Amino acid sequence: MSILSATNLETFYGPVPALRGVSIAVDPGEMVCVLGANGAGKTTLLNSIAGVVEPRFGTVTFDDRPLTGLGPDAVAAQGLVLCPEGRQMFPFMSVRENLELGAYRRQARASRTRNLDRVLHYFPRLAERIDKPAGMLSGGEQQMVAIGRAVMAEPRMLLLDEPSLGLSPRFVEIIYSVLAEINRDSGLAILVVEQNASVALEATTKGYVLELGRIVMADTCEVLTQSDVIRESFLGHGAVAPDAKRFRKKKVWR
């Protein structure tokens, strides 16, 4: 039984379709990726699931409950928390204040201190910068804050929009190793959309490929890493195939 299922989503911007009958499913405890080039519809898919935009057709079900018609706050209140593209910090507020904004749900407010400890355990760099304005942090550190803020909400599932975007390879490693660790430690289901296919295929177990608003492939990451389509569209000719279990095996220093 899936924790999240989206069925036949069709989302339009005016007359222009951005999702054309997209269906995906994530099982409890699973970490799943949706790969797609720029403009494929990845953000539209997450926004359609999270209630930021309303699909014209199709349904989203989270934990057996339909989310249809709910706005982003109501969806987050169900425990389905979106970590948006571009991080969206409040740059003049401190790291601590930005993190605490994540704990607005009633359930999360009571356990704010424990969740903050958890975030700082996963991202020790943030402990050193906790009283700095978020705008003074590097892009990679801001991505840590964005993920930390989502963890502060005590999600039952996380939606992540291109967490690797614009980051150096070093930070991409850290971010994905922490996501894999959170998934492993707490069994939190994660759906991540990415252009960076190699890292996403290494960190997740199942993937979908989105092309011009349609799902054109769906399989385990082990199978996807061997696929010619993935190699040609995402990895480049002659690229080393991603190691589909890499983030499950090693621990990255951070």
Ligand SMILES: Nc1ncnc2c1ncn2[C@@H]1O[C@H](COP(=O)(O)OP(=O)(O)O)[C@@H](O)[C@H]1O
């Ligand atoms: N607010 C918007 N208004 C009109 N068109 C949009 C809007 N947002 C996205 N689009 C279009 O929808 C398509 C999918 O965009 P998006 O979901 O942002 O893709 P991705 O996140 O994969 O880059 C693109 O063709 C994009 O130009």
Ligand SMILES: [Mg+2]
């Ligand atoms: Mg996007």
